[in-house]
Amino acid sequence: MAAIVLASTSPRRHALLTAAGYFFDAVDPGEDGPSLARTPDGRVLDHARYKAQSGQAQAPRRVVLASDTLVWCAGEFLPKPLDRSDAARMLALLAKRDHEVWTGVCVLSKHGQVHEGASMARVRFGEIPAVEAEAYLGGSEWADKAGAYAIQGTASRWCELIEGDYETVVGLPLKLVSELLAAAGACPDRPGG
Numbered sequence: 001m002a003a004i005v006l007a008s009t010s011p012r013r014h015a016l017l018t019a020a021g022y023f024f025d026a027v028d029p030g031e032d033g034p035s036l037a038r039t040p041d042g043r044v045l046d047h048a049r050y051k052a053q054s055g056q057a058q059a060p061r062r063v064v065l066a067s068d069t070l071v072w073c074a075g076e077f078l079p080k081p082l083d084r085s086d087a088a089r090m091l092a093l094l095a096k097r098d099h100e101v102w103t104g105v106c107v108l109s110k111h112g113q114v115h116e117g118a119s120m121a122r123v124r125f126g127e128i129p130a131v132e133a134e135a136y137l138g139g140s141e142w143a144d145k146a147g148a149y150a151i152q153g154t155a156s157r158w159c160e161l162i163e164g165d166y167e168t169v170v171g172l173p174l175k176l177v178s179e180l181l182a183a184a185g186a187c188p189d190r191p192g193g
Contacts, residue, residue, distance in 0.1 A: 004186055007055025007066035012150070016172045017065075029054040029066055032079075040072040041118040044104030049116060052106040063186040064108045069171040071147030073099035078147040084137055087148035091133055094125045094147060098162065101146070101169045107180040115183040119173035121164025123151065128158050146171075 006017060007029035017024060033050025037043040047068035055064040071078035073093055081087035101123055106116040136155075142148040149155035151169045167173045 003063065004181065005055055005059045005062045005064045007051045007058075007064050010171060012152075012170050013067065013172045016167055016170060016174065017177075020174050020177075024065070025059070025062075027055050027058045032068060040070060040077065040100065040102040041104065041120070043077060044068045044070055044102045045106065045116055045118055046104075048104040048106035049114060052108045052114075056108050056112065061110050063110055063181070063184055065105070065177065065181065066107075067103055067105045067172050067177075069101065069103040069146045069169075071099055071101050073097060073147070080144055080146055081142060081148045084142075087142040088133070088137055090148040091128055091137075091142075094149070095128045095158075096125060098122055098124045099147070101164075103168045103171055103173055105173065105176050105180055107177075107184045107186070109184040109186075113184065115180045117176050117180060119165060119168040119176050121166070121168040122162050123159050123169060124162045125159045132157075 002023045002025045004024045006024045006026045008026065009028050029051035032047040035043050035046035037046050048066050051066035051068065052064045055066055078090050081090055101121045102118055104118045106114060108114060141153050151159060161169060165173050
């Protein structure tokens with residue numbers, strides 16, 4: 001049995017954690033849960049905490065890690081798009097602007113103590129040519145991604161990271177994860193860990 005449980009079905013988060021050398025079990029935390037937070041850091045922390053608690057309900061007395069990511073642009077939250085038209089609206093808002101990507105991370109100790117933090121990165125989008133946007137929206141890459149894009153995917157031709165950690169944009173800031181796991185008293189199964 002691995003030392004930690006990742007409460008996520010995201011292939012991107014699984015890949016980041018694996019590439020960092022962690023061994024973990026994974027559970028599906030379900031939905032993001034409620035949040036009345038009006039700030040991006042508050043919103044992602046509420047969602048990450050909810051996911052971690054859902055994960056620990058499935059894996060009692062285990063250290064559980066969860067995270068949540070959203071895009072904050074022009075005073076608006078951009079979570080995962082509802083459908084293609086919502087994704088198109090988000091891309092139009094992002095085009096030729098800078099925006100913030102926030103990822104909240106929550107680690108619950110074996111006894112349920114909460115250790116959490118939020119990381120922010122800034123991304124700059126250039127112009128998105130109409131023909132490219134149409135082709136992109138005709139596929140499914142925009143689905144299940146905050147702000148309707150992944151910086152490591154097709155959208156990389158339109159955007160660049162200008163501040164913060166790349167992993168924050170992908171959805172799991174590893175430096176913050178390491179700090180929170182240590183604070184929770186975890187001894188993760190990883191080389192040198």
